[in-house]
Amino acid sequence: MNSSQNLDIRTVIDILEAQVLSYTGKRLTKAERIVIEGSWHGKDYKEIASDSGYSGYYLQQEVGPQLWTTLSKVIGNGVQVKKITLKNILLKVAKEYCIKLEASRLDDDCLVGKTRIYGDLPKAAFFYGRKKEIIDLKKQINFSKKSCIAITGIGGIGKSLLVAKVIEEILLDKSDAYEYIVWNTVTRYFSIDEIVTELISIFDLEAEEETLLEKISLLSKHFHLHRCLLVLDGFEKVAQVESFKKRLEYEDFFVGITKGRHKSCILVTSQVPLKDIAYVTQSLPIESLRLEGLDSNAAMQMLRDKGLFGDGCIQLIENYRGNPSELDTVAERINRIFGGNVQKFFDYETTVIGPRLKVMLNMQFGRAGFLSDLQKKIMIFLAEELSKDSTPIPFFKLVSGLKERLGLKVSVSEVITAMEALDERSLIETSRKSSKQEICYSLEPVVKKYILVDALGLVYDKTSASQTSNAVQERM
Numbered sequence: 518m519n520s521s522q523n524l525d526i527r528t529v530i531d532i533l534e535a536q537v538l539s540y541t542g543k544r545l546t547k548a549e550r551i552v553i554e555g556s557w558h559g560k561d562y563k564e565i566a567s568d569s570g571y572s573g574y575y576l577q578q579e580v581g582p583q584l585w586t587t588l589s590k591v592i593g594n595g596v597q598v599k600k601i602t603l604k605n606i607l608l609k610v611a612k613e614y615c616i617k618l619e620a621s622r623l624d625d626d627c628l629v630g631k632t633r634i635y636g637d638l639p640k641a642a643f644f645y646g647r648k649k650e651i652i653d654l655k656k657q658i659n660f661s662k663k664s665c666i667a668i669t670g671i672g673g674i675g676k677s678l679l680v681a682k683v684i685e686e687i688l689l690d691k692s693d694a695y696e697y698i699v700w701n702t703v704t705r706y707f708s709i710d711e712i713v714t715e716l717i718s719i720f721d722l723e724a725e726e727e728t729l730l731e732k733i734s735l736l737s738k739h740f741h742l743h744r745c746l747l748v749l750d751g752f753e754k755v756a757q758v759e760s761f762k763k764r765l766e767y768e769d770f771f772v773g774i775t776k777g778r779h780k781s782c783i784l785v786t787s788q789v790p791l792k793d794i795a796y797v798t799q800s801l802p803i804e805s806l807r808l809e810g811l812d813s814n815a816a817m818q819m820l821r822d823k824g825l826f827g828d829g830c831i832q833l834i835e836n837y838r839g840n841p842s843e844l845d846t847v848a849e850r851i852n853r854i855f856g857g858n859v860q861k862f863f864d865y866e867t868t869v870i871g872p873r874l875k876v877m878l879n880m881q882f883g884r885a886g887f888l889s890d891l892q893k894k895i896m897i898f899l900a901e902e903l904s905k906d907s908t909p910i911p912f913f914k915l916v917s918g919l920k921e922r923l924g925l926k927v928s929v930s931e932v933i934t935a936m937e938a939l940d941e942r943s944l945i946e947t948s949r950k951s952s953k954q955e956i957c958y959s960l961e962p963v964v965k966k967y968i969l970v971d972a973l974g975l976v977y978d979k980t981s982a983s984q985t986s987n988a989v990q991e992r993m
């Protein structure tokens with residue numbers, strides 16, 4: 518923002534000190550302030566020392582190294598802060614602070630620079646990893662000028678937070694990149710018509726008693742005339758109505774808002790791929806990014822900051838596939854019940870399912886339309902087989918198992934289609950030893966446990982061909 522460009526180094530140091538204080542509980546020392554100010558002005562240690570009352574040796578050998586280590590932790594965001602990189606990093610920190618300050622001064626809808634922001638972007642006290650995903654998304658938005666990007670992945674994997682982070686970075690890079698940023702949290706009480714109507718009212722467009730198609734076209738014109746960044750967060754919620762008419766409306770919506778090349782961008786987060794929601798008769802210009810768990814360094818940092826240490830952390834990250842909200846839940850439980858001792862937690866051989874994933878699996882298993890009968894049976898078959906032997910199951914064994922054990926009359930192509938859909942929703946895992954070998958399937962431990970325990974009775978309904986959950990000794 519403009520206000521950050523006019524900041525002097527003393528103010529920047531005050532902003533920095535507040536962050537150091539909240540992270541370490543200590544203020545910056547006088548010598549540290551001197552080193553920071555001198556480095557900002559491009560001076561070497563000797564020059565910094567000359568009018569400071571400290572010796573160059575002391576500042577370079579005693580103050581500097583400790584200071585850079587602390588600053589790397591507090592503001593480095595995974596990057597080492599050094600004397601030479603300090604100014605750029607500090608500018609970013611100050612800019613970020615100014616944006617937050619400006620945003621917090623306004624209540625509901627706020628103005629940041631020249632951008633009008635509507636809706637509440639999710640925030641987290643600490644944000645870990647996702648460097649590559651942020652770069653990729655920013656490239657798609659800024660350079661490839663994609664008009665619609667879908668970010669998919671299982672519940673709690675970090676879709677919403679990632680998009681919020683990308684928006685924050687876009688604003689930091691160029692505060693007037695968009696005229697409007699609209700964060701629309703989709704709820705299951707809204708239809709696509711209501712979402713479109715709400716957007717029309719946010720953009721203050723004239724639309725009285727018009728049809729859905731007309732309203733979509735009005736919205737599309739607005740996207741051509743103005744630079745808008747629209748987020749539809751949690752789009753799968755709108756799609757819980759199993760109706761052909763609705764699916765056609767979703768298609769009309771996506772066709773309409775992506776028509777022609779425009780300067781706007783629509784980011785959609787969804788647990789379910791858009792092609793499973795909309796009735797797709799034509800190929801839509803929608804880019805897709807499937808989000809996986811945090812990489813091991815980021816996940817390790819996250820656990821460390823939650824007070825968990827030791828080799829067990831590697832196993833935790835592996836078991837929960839780096840899913841940040843799952844790791845959050847399990848870390849909280851380990852701290853609360855096992856006093857932070859990861860090994861003790863493993864001694865009980867338990868698997869904790871976090872609330873986000875549970876909600877998603879309830880939705881997948883519970884409502885007609887998301888999981889077909891065959892997909893459900895495949896999931897049950899995998900869970901039961903894997904509870905006896907955790908070795909991933911090859912395709913041929915899956916097909917013969919479905920036919921023999923469940924007595925299903927299915928064609929191979931039906932099974933392949935079902936497996937592809939399950940894979941796209943991150944509900945199953947695939948692996949193969951080499952490119953020449955048959956594909957093997959398995960389940961994430963939490964998903965397996967959800968199926969076998971079936972706490973809400975959504976998995977094994979009366980029509981299920983096999984109900985062997987009671988026979989399966991899944992440890993709790």
Ligand SMILES: Nc1ncnc2c1ncn2[C@@H]1O[C@H](COP(=O)(O)OP(=O)(O)OP(=O)(O)O)[C@@H](O)[C@H]1O
Pocket residue numbers: 639641643644645646647670671672673674675676677678679751786787788841842845873
């Ligand atoms: N990169 C991250 N760094 C730190 N915490 C994260 C990160 N990503 C996600 N989290 C944690 O996981 C929680 C869930 O993230 P988020 O809401 O983005 O998931 P989601 O994929 O949108 O889930 P859902 O499908 O349920 O909407 C966050 O509230 C936060 O606590």
Ligand SMILES: [Mg+2]
Pocket residue numbers: 676677678750751786
């Ligand atoms: Mg979300």
